[in-house]
Structure formats: C-alpha cells, structure tokens
Amino acid sequence: MNKTIILYRSKTGFTQKYAEWAAKELACAIAPWGRGAMKGYDTVVFGTRAHAGRAEGLRQALSAFERSGAKRLALFVTGAMPNTAQETLEQFWAQNLTAEQREAIPHFYMQAGLCYERMGPLDRLLMKGLKKYLARKACKTPEEAQMEEAIRRSYDMTDPAFLGPMLELLRKG
Ligand SMILES: Cc1cc2nc3c(=O)[nH]c(=O)nc-3n(C[C@H](O)[C@H](O)[C@H](O)COP(=O)(O)O)c2cc1C
Incomplete structure (x- = not known):
C-alpha cells in the first residue's frame, strides 16, 4: 500500500487547516514540519505558506526529501493571492522552483487569508x-x-474545494 505523510509548516493556522483536511480525505499520516520524518513513506506532501514571494522552508523540504528515500513528492502553498491570479502564481512558482522541478514535482496553490x-x-x-x-x-x-x-x-477564504486537484492526483496512488 502507498504510504503517505503530509508535513506542514504553519504560522497562523491556514496551512495546518488544509493539511488536516487533506489528511482526513486521504486517511494518511500528518505532522508539523520538524516533528515528522519522511523515512518509511512512499509519498511526501509538503505544505507551507507564501511569504514575501517565497515558499517558506521549501529548500529544506526538498533536500530532506532527497535524503529520505521516499518516492514521490507533492507541494502545496497557501497564501493571500487569489487562486485566479494566474500570472502572479506563475511568477511565484518560477521564483521558487526551477523549470525542471516544476515539471517533476506536482505543486498546488490554495488561497487562504490573513490572520x-x-x-x-x-x-x-x-x-x-x-x-x-x-x-x-x-x-x-x-x-x-x-x-x-x-x-x-483578517479574513479567511479557506475552502476544502481548493484541495480538489491535489487530492485527485494523490488518490491516483
Ligand atoms: C509578511 C507576510 C508576507 C506574505 N507574503 C505573501 C505572498 O508573497 N504571497 C501570498 O499569497 N501571501 C502572502 N502572505 C499571506 C500568507 O501566505 C497567508 O496568510 C498564509 O496562508 C499563512 O499561512 P499559515 O496560516 O499556515 O501560516 C504573507 C503574509 C505575511 C504576514
């Protein structure tokens, strides 16, 4: 069976909320970043926030994944940008992942809010x-x-429906 863990970083709770929704849907393991190990899992999902144009902690997560022996990685980022801000989102991903990484690693953005x-x-x-x-x-x-x-x-635009594309991909196994 495909063993999945969701590791998340969350300062004000939005990323944690999405991580918990996803873990419930996938009936998989979940842990805050730093307390959960990737070792022993086939699939790792890393969730973090957008912070001044950067996916916070992404570099550490990528290198931990490389060392972990896990087979598959997916990323999700939460932020204040609207889901519909396509150009801004493309810029964001180009700033955070190389063209090769964008091709190889499924990555998702979920609008959240500010607290x-x-x-x-x-x-x-x-x-x-x-x-x-x-x-x-x-x-x-x-x-x-x-x-x-x-x-x-402060506002909260979190919506479990925004998880749809990521869940669909992860359910494919
Ligand atoms: C200083 C600061 C910078 C931020 N920069 C961005 C950004 O560049 N893009 C974006 O979409 N959201 C940005 N946000 C909003 C956060 O990404 C958003 O609130 C996120 O969902 C917080 O996640 P968390 O609750 O899991 O910590 C920023 C928030 C703060 C406080």
Missing part, C-alpha cells in the same frame, strides 16, 4: 510597511488597489 491575531511581531511589522507603502503610492495598479483593500483586516 493578524496569530501573526508574529515581525510579520505584523512587514504588513504595516506594506500598508504604508500602498497608502502612499499615487498610481496604483488594480491589483495593488485590491491588495490594499484585502490586507486591511
């Missing part, structure tokens, strides 16, 4: 800086105007 209440002090400060920058900007693109509105307060 100021659970954010660390550094992240709050970064968000404050972004708010200030956008407020001062004279000619905003429609995306920037949308972002300015979206980051005003």
Whole structure:
C-alpha cells in the first residue's frame, strides 16, 4: 500500500487547516514540519505558506526529501493571492522552483487569508510597511488597489474545494 505523510509548516493556522483536511480525505499520516520524518513513506506532501514571494522552508523540504528515500513528492502553498491570479502564481512558482522541478514535482496553490491575531511581531511589522507603502503610492495598479483593500483586516477564504486537484492526483496512488 502507498504510504503517505503530509508535513506542514504553519504560522497562523491556514496551512495546518488544509493539511488536516487533506489528511482526513486521504486517511494518511500528518505532522508539523520538524516533528515528522519522511523515512518509511512512499509519498511526501509538503505544505507551507507564501511569504514575501517565497515558499517558506521549501529548500529544506526538498533536500530532506532527497535524503529520505521516499518516492514521490507533492507541494502545496497557501497564501493571500487569489487562486485566479494566474500570472502572479506563475511568477511565484518560477521564483521558487526551477523549470525542471516544476515539471517533476506536482505543486498546488490554495488561497487562504490573513490572520493578524496569530501573526508574529515581525510579520505584523512587514504588513504595516506594506500598508504604508500602498497608502502612499499615487498610481496604483488594480491589483495593488485590491491588495490594499484585502490586507486591511483578517479574513479567511479557506475552502476544502481548493484541495480538489491535489487530492485527485494523490488518490491516483
Ligand atoms: C509578511 C507576510 C508576507 C506574505 N507574503 C505573501 C505572498 O508573497 N504571497 C501570498 O499569497 N501571501 C502572502 N502572505 C499571506 C500568507 O501566505 C497567508 O496568510 C498564509 O496562508 C499563512 O499561512 P499559515 O496560516 O499556515 O501560516 C504573507 C503574509 C505575511 C504576514
């Protein structure tokens, strides 16, 4: 039987929520990054957040996977970008994975939200800086105007339906 583990990094809970939904659907193992080992699993799913254009901790996860002996890796990233922001998403993946990795590793994005209440002090400060920058900007693109509105307060757009394509692939075994 194909043994799968979902390892996730989550600061404010959104990635954890998606990881838990997926683990329930797949009836597989789940652990926060750092506490679960990849060894002994056939498939590893790594979930993390988008952070200033980067998939946080991706490099460590990729090298741990290479050393693990596991056969298959899938990635998912949660963030504030809308699922429909195709160009931004393509840019994001190009920044985080090489063309070869994009070809070889199934990767998925799931829109989540923002949670100021659970954010660390550094992240709050970064968000404050972004708010200030956008407020001062004279000619905003429609995306920037949308972002300015979206980051005003906490919100949660998580939806188990966003897991659909990843679950479909993982169920194929
Ligand atoms: C400082 C900071 C930078 C962020 N940068 C991005 C980003 O580049 N792209 C994006 O889509 N979301 C970005 N986000 C939103 C987070 O990725 C989003 O809230 C994520 O779902 C958090 O996951 P977690 O709750 O599992 O920690 C950022 C959030 C913070 C606080």
